[in-house]
Amino acid sequence: MTRRKIRTLDELPLFATDREIAEAVVGPERAKQYLLSIKLLEKLPGFPPHDPAHGGRYVPAVKAFYDVRSGLSPATLTRPAGQENPAGWNAPRAPRSKMRPA
Structure with missing residues (x-):
């Protein structure tokens, strides 16, 4: 019986299936x-959603999720979908200038 080579997250396609991600994260023996x-992971902040258009999860985001969770990378706030104000969730928008370009 030949053993399959374990692939790392870096070796996966840009969008990978949950099975591929599972094998890369914990190995084939614990993938199930x-x-x-x-x-449960989907409920945690930063774990990327499944993208139906690409048939998988965005692998760089999976890697970033584990880097932040493990303390290898500083946590960064991400904007919820439709949020236009990156300064803060409740921060008021800066007033727009009434001057128009010439």
């Missing part, structure tokens, strides 16, 4: 357990 916890 990981897949059972996907619904």
Whole structure:
């Protein structure tokens, strides 16, 4: 019986299936357990959603999620969909200039 080479997150396509991600994160032996916890992971901030247009999750975001969770990268706030004010969720918008370009 030949063993499959374990692929890392860096070796996966840009969008990968949950199975591919599971095998890269915890190895093929524990992938089934990981897949059972996907619904819990999706509730955590920063875990990327499944993209139906691409048939998988955005792998760089999965890697960033684990880097932040492990303390290897500083946490960064991301804007919720439709949020136009990156200064803060409740910060007032800066007034727009009434001057128009000439």
